[in-house]
Amino acid sequence: MGKIYVIGLGAGDLDQMPLGLYRHIKETKSLFVRTEDHPVLKELANEGLTWTSFDDVYESHDQFEAVYEEIAEILFKQAGKSDITYAVPGHPFVAERTIQLLVKQAEARLVELQFLGGTSFLDSMYTALQIDPIEGSQILDGTSFKRDEFQLTQHLIIVQVYDAMIASEVKLTLMERLPDEYEVVVATALGSSEESLLRVPLHELDRVTTLNNLTAVYVPPVQDDTLLREEFSTLRQVIATLRGPNGCPWDKKQTHESLKPYLIEESYEVLDAIDHEDDDHLVEELGDVLLQVMLHAQIGEDAGWFSIQDVLASVTNKMVRRHPHVFGEVVADTAEEVVSNWDAIKQQEKGKKDAGRLSGIPKGLPGLMKAISLQKAAAKVGFDWTEAEPIWSKLDEELEEFKAELTHGDRQKMEQELGDVLFTLANVARFYKIDAEQAIASTNTKFQRRFEYMEDSISNNGKQMQDLRIDELEAIWKESKKYDK
Numbered sequence: 114m115g116k117i118y119v120i121g122l123g124a125g126d127l128d129q130m131p132l133g134l135y136r137h138i139k140e141t142k143s144l145f146v147r148t149e150d151h152p153v154l155k156e157l158a159n160e161g162l163t164w165t166s167f168d169d170v171y172e173s174h175d176q177f178e179a180v181y182e183e184i185a186e187i188l189f190k191q192a193g194k195s196d197i198t199y200a201v202p203g204h205p206f207v208a209e210r211t212i213q214l215l216v217k218q219a220e221a222r223l224v225e226l227q228f229l230g231g232t233s234f235l236d237s238m239y240t241a242l243q244i245d246p247i248e249g250s251q252i253l254d255g256t257s258f259k260r261d262e263f264q265l266t267q268h269l270i271i272v273q274v275y276d277a278m279i280a281s282e283v284k285l286t287l288m289e290r291l292p293d294e295y296e297v298v299v300a301t302a303l304g305s306s307e308e309s310l311l312r313v314p315l316h317e318l319d320r321v322t323t324l325n326n327l328t329a330v331y332v333p334p335v336q337d338d339t340l341l342r343e344e345f346s347t348l349r350q351v352i353a354t355l356r357g358p359n360g361c362p363w364d365k366k367q368t369h370e371s372l373k374p375y376l377i378e379e380s381y382e383v384l385d386a387i388d389h390e391d392d393d394h395l396v397e398e399l400g401d402v403l404l405q406v407m408l409h410a411q412i413g414e415d416a417g418w419f420s421i422q423d424v425l426a427s428v429t430n431k432m433v434r435r436h437p438h439v440f441g442e443v444v445a446d447t448a449e450e451v452v453s454n455w456d457a458i459k460q461q462e463k464g465k466k467d468a469g470r471l472s473g474i475p476k477g478l479p480g481l482m483k484a485i486s487l488q489k490a491a492a493k494v495g496f497d498w499t500e501a502e503p504i505w506s507k508l509d510e511e512l513e514e515f516k517a518e519l520t521h522g523d524r525q526k527m528e529q530e531l532g533d534v535l536f537t538l539a540n541v542a543r544f545y546k547i548d549a550e551q552a553i554a555s556t557n558t559k560f561q562r563r564f565e566y567m568e569d570s571i572s573n574n575g576k577q578m579q580d581l582r583i584d585e586l587e588a589i590w591k592e593s594k595k596y597d598k
Contacts, residue, residue, distance in 0.1 A: 115192030115224045119212065121204040121231010122146075124327070125304030127156040134229055138162070141198040145188060147211060150326050151202050152305045164200070177210070177256045185214040192224045202326060204233035208254060208272040234329065235270070237304035242331055244268050255279050255330070258286050265290060265341060269332035274299075280319035283330060287315055290343065291335070298331040299323060349421060352407045356415060369409060376405045384554065434458060456493070481549040484539035504544055508537045559597065566593035 144164040249267035386395040410421040438445035515530035542549035
């Protein structure tokens with residue numbers, strides 16, 4: 114079995130290297146270094162020490178992961194011939210992807226790893242910045258830095274900010290959640306004679322000239338509450354406060370039942386914003402819908418039934434389960450295949466393969482929407498018209514039946530026959546792929562706009578609507594049509 118001795122070169126110069134590590138690195142016969150751009154190696158070169166560097170591997174790949182995989186592969190092959198020493202900057206287990214790859218594969222490759230130690234740059238970082246990590250801190254990799262990974266309220270240290278390209282990516286990611294002028298600290302070669310601490314506004318991060326493989330970026334915790342208003346955790350805390358002991362009397366008294374009308378109302382406000390193509394209004398109305406979700410979740414948490422985490426887990430799990438063509442191995446090349454898979458998985462999840470096809474349709478849907486949902490469910494088993502003409506004939510039939518009931522004066526039957534007319538109209542809409550709810554909503558809006566025009570026009574002439582004859586009102590109504598969009 115081969116052996117790889119792993120050494121951390123520390124964060125500073127040779128004076129800070131432990132004596133034992135210095136002796137080992139001087140005596141080793143086969144030394145490999147991830148990069149020779151390190152103060153310790155510069156001094157050891159003056160003492161005649163030689164090594165094999167992997168700096169050239171970085172030049173041969175576009176992705177860092179490929180670099181690290183090739184380095185690990187070379188080290189395993191060399192260890193199969195004789196014992197070797199592998200030296201990395203800092204501490205072997207701090208921001209060293211190659212070490213993780215070695216650890217993961219060593220047993221299968223019949224190679225023993227022996228870690229001789231090293232000093233992390235983190236101690237020097239905490240000292241130089243005078244911060245206490247116990248207050249809450251994160252250490253993240255600049256080469257794979259993602260927007261949703263970091264917490265704005267904690268000390269954030271971003272390592273492996275090798276060059277301006279990585280710094281630019283880090284900057285852009287941070288600027289999605291922080292102001293351009295937010296001050297960050299570029300820390301390079303801490304603990305060495307070349308130590309540098311440079312405070313710069315975030316937008317200038319990639320213009321710093323001291324960026325190298327010993328550079329880390331420190332982002333101080335956000336103290337300004339207004340900068341945290343975009344964070345999901347802030348919204349959750351606001352809702353919890355509103356329903357807390359010293360919160361809002363109105364919010365505290367709400368229940369799932371009492372909030373039902375607001376969820377429906379806010380949903381239609383979203384549709385209205387979409388219709389008007391008003392993005393600012395849409396943002397506001399989507400926030401109001403989210404507010405309703407958060408209130409329901411907080412009510413559930415207050416009662417010990419469920420929390421927003423349960424809501425998030427439920428919808429995330431559902432999306433993963435019902436998209437096996439994305440998250441699994443099922444093939445679905447068309448939208449129709451996706452819908453078919455979705456329905457099959459839904460039936461399997463609910464254990465209702467033998468249950469009624471209409472059993473899963475919510476009872477509280479608006480009338481036209483429910484009619485179309487019922488018709489769609491029936492159509493999936495072939496109970497549907499394939500041509501338009503029979504639907505129009507059915508509509509004529511239902512209209513005649515409704516007219517007939519009008520002469521009899523039986524209100525219950527009149528209501529039933531009118532319902533049949535509306536149900537058939539919903540079928541007409543579905544056949545022609547028209548959203549019936551959207552159609553009636555559009556007409557309602559149009560009627561309101563025209564009627565308000567009539568009110569304004571009549572009022573501007575010093576009259577009241579009830580003073581005008583129907584033919585006069587009709588004339589103004591026709592005039593209002595000129596201003597339809």
